[in-house]
Amino acid sequence: MSDNLVIAGRTFSSRLMVGTGKFSSAQVMKEAVEASGAEIVTVALRRVDLDAPSDNMLAALDMDKYLVLANTSGARDAKEAVRLAKIARDGGLPPWVKIEVTPDPRTLLPDPVETLKAAEELVKAGFTVLPYMPADPILAKHLEEVGCATVMPLGSMIGSGMGIRTRDAIEIIIDNARVPVVVDAGLGLPSHAAEAMEMGADAVLANTALAIARDPKQIAEGFKLATIAGRMGYLSGPGAASREARASSPLTGFIR
Amino acid sequence: MNITVNGKANQVDSGTSIVMLLSQYKINSPMTIVEVNGTVIPKDEWESHAVQENDQIEIIQLMGGG
Numbered sequence: 001m002s003d004n005l006v007i008a009g010r011t012f013s014s015r016l017m018v019g020t021g022k023f024s025s026a027q028v029m030k031e032a033v034e035a036s037g038a039e040i041v042t043v044a045l046r047r048v049d050l051d052a053p054s055d056n057m058l059a060a061l062d063m064d065k066y067l068v069l070a071n072t073s074g075a076r077d078a079k080e081a082v083r084l085a086k087i088a089r090d091g092g093l094p095p096w097v098k099i100e101v102t103p104d105p106r107t108l109l110p111d112p113v114e115t116l117k118a119a120e121e122l123v124k125a126g127f128t129v130l131p132y133m134p135a136d137p138i139l140a141k142h143l144e145e146v147g148c149a150t151v152m153p154l155g156s157m158i159g160s161g162m163g164i165r166t167r168d169a170i171e172i173i174i175d176n177a178r179v180p181v182v183v184d185a186g187l188g189l190p191s192h193a194a195e196a197m198e199m200g201a202d203a204v205l206a207n208t209a210l211a212i213a214r215d216p217k218q219i220a221e222g223f224k225l226a227t228i229a230g231r232m233g234y235l236s237g238p239g240a241a242s243r244e245a246r247a248s249s250p251l252t253g254f255i256r
Numbered sequence: 257m258n259i260t261v262n263g264k265a266n267q268v269d270s271g272t273s274i275v276m277l278l279s280q281y282k283i284n285s286p287m288t289i290v291e292v293n294g295t296v297i298p299k300d301e302w303e304s305h306a307v308q309e310n311d312q313i314e315i316i317q318l319m320g321g322g
Contacts, residue, residue, distance in 0.1 A: 019322030029320060044321025047262045047314065048283055056285040057320045071321050087316060090296030091289030158322065207322030 003235065005203055007180055008096075008128040008149040010067070012039045015197065016227040017069070017182065019207025023216060026060035032216035033061065037224045041066045042098055042207070044073045045084055069130065071098040078117035085122050097122055098152070099131040108158040112139050116146065123147035132184055135166035140173045140181075151177060152205065154185035155196065159208040161188025164195055174200045190219070190226030197230025198238075259311045270309075274302035278315070287318035 005012040017040040023029035033041055043058060070088035075081035078101065085097040099122065101115045102108040110132050116139065122129050128149045133139055135153035143151050153170050156162035163186060164170065174181050180202035187193050193204045206223050213219040257270050261277070268277065274290050274297055290297050291314040297305050307313070 020320035021322045023320060042322055043318045045289070045316050046319050048281070048288070048317045050262055050264065050281050050315070053281060053283045053285075056287045056317060058287050058318055059285065068318075070318070073321055087289055087291060087296055088318075090298075091316070091318075092299070093318075205322075 003231065005180060007130070012067075014039045014224070014227075015203040015231055016193065016224055017042065017184075017203060017205040018210060018220070018223075019071075019205065020058060020061070021207055022211035023057065024211075026057040028216050029057055029211075030060040032210045032220040033066075035217045035224065036206075036210065036220040039066060040069050042069045042071050042205070043093075044071055045088055046074070067096065068093055069096050069098050071100050071132075072118070073100045073102070075099075075101050075118075076103040076114075077101060077111070078114040078121065081114070081118040082121050082125075085118075085127060086125070089127070094128075095126055096128040096149075097130065099129060102158075110134055110154070112136060115139075116142055119143050119148050120146040130182065135169040135173065137169060137172040137176060141176060144177065144179050148179060150180045150182050150202075152182045152184040155183050155192065156186030158185045160186050161209060162186050163188060163192040164199075167199070170196070170201070171199060187223075190222035193223050194226040194230035194233070197227055198233040200234050203227075257307070257309050259307055259309070259313055261313045262315055268307060270306075272307045274305050274307070277307060277313070278302070281315065283315060285317060289316040289318070290314070291316065 005015050014037045016038050018036045018038040019042045070093050072081035072084040081101050089095045099118050101111045103111050119129050119131050130150045132152045140151040155164040182203040183196035183201045184205040187206045188209045196204050210216045210220045
């Protein structure tokens with residue numbers, strides 16, 4: 001069965017994207033990313049700490065095997081996000097960007113106004129734009145209209161592991177979308193990934209859930225399988241839930 | 257010669273290239289990006305690009321992120 005994810009004309013066989021942050025070591029990160037089967041991995045940009053330049057965790061990854069998607073984490077407004085995206089591209093990464101504009105450090109919720117502004121500008125500058133966004137169906141439409149390649153509504157707050165708390169809104173976004181919907185943020189367990197995929201999401205993105213698990217490699221494989229399982233559930237056209245029992249054994253010929 | 261690197265004042269000899277500057281800071285990661293006065297300097301120009309007085313330099317690294 002060929003069931004590929006297509007983003008901006010590029011084809012991916014995995015519907016799980018993973019982040020590379022917060023792992024305990026480069027080796028653990030590498031093993032988890034490989035076990036996840038992801039083809040798209042996200043990275044961040046930061047100033048080097050000149051007093052203590054550290055070994056780079058990413059050096060463990062074979063960067064040619066993945067689409068390396070820079071995020072704009074740390075950006076507090078559109079201007080900062082645009083600057084980060086351009087630095088990443090000019091520094092040699094592909095012209096793809098995951099926009100993250102999160103002015104409130106406590107919630108890290110995405111700023112809808114600045115995200116839309118950044119998206120519009122980066123699309124015009126030739127980027128393939130994947131915006132992390134609040135689960136707002138109207139905003140999703142606006143982002144699509146300015147030319148975003150996907151929309152990435154949050155399930156719950158970044159790193160919270162609370163799962164999909166925005167289900168109703170994400171269902172509307174999926175119904176309306178003409179670009180892939182990637183559920184990002186808050187997925188703490190493989191079952192959360194499966195839930196998003198069963199709802200009809202085109203892909204999911206996980207990071208913290210992998211990085212903080214006792215066994216990142218194993219949970220990464222769990223996320224991989226759950227993403228596939230959820231997708232299969234969605235594609236199979238499952239029957240609706242019912243408030244009454246529906247017998248699965250024949251209701252005739254009882255031996256009494 | 258006075259320059260600013262990652263927001264901190266620094267002094268270097270005139271003629272210092274980007275490569276020399278990075279080695280002063282013991283930075284050798286292939287994931288490094290260098291921006292001078294708002295413009296990213298391509299890696300193949302690091303050898304020849306000499307730092308100028310009052311340059312605002314950002315040494316940036318790709319890092320793990322979500």
